[in-house]
Amino acid sequence: MLFIVFFEPQEYYCDRDDDCGDGSDEPLYCNKKCRSNEMACKNGKCILAVLKCNGVDNCGDNSDEADCSEYRTVGSCDCDSAGSVVG
Numbered sequence: 001m002l003f004i005v006f007f008e009p010q011e012y013y014c015d016r017d018d019d020c021g022d023g024s025d026e027p028l029y030c031n032k033k034c035r036s037n038e039m040a041c042k043n044g045k046c047i048l049a050v051l052k053c054n055g056v057d058n059c060g061d062n063s064d065e066a067d068c069s070e071y072r073t074v075g076s077c078d079c080d081s082a083g084s085v086v087g
Contacts, residue, residue, distance in 0.1 A: 010061060014044035039064065 012019040014030035030044035038046040041059030051058040053068035 010043070014042065 034040045034046035039049045042063035043061040047058045052064045058064050
């Protein structure tokens, strides 16, 4: 018995187009709306908006790191010359 399995490229997943013909590339969570404090990833996942451009692939498809001119600093602290946190 021979099985042939085809995988759709990532750009066809959650693109609001039923590329497979059976809806398998457009699961239900693709069409949900994100909350006002969230951003929509290209794969349909919602993440907190403050995680965009933080240098970490929070979406799982790296779309939250796209179009980032530079990474933002989420927090800061004071360090001494040895690199230890002070204060």
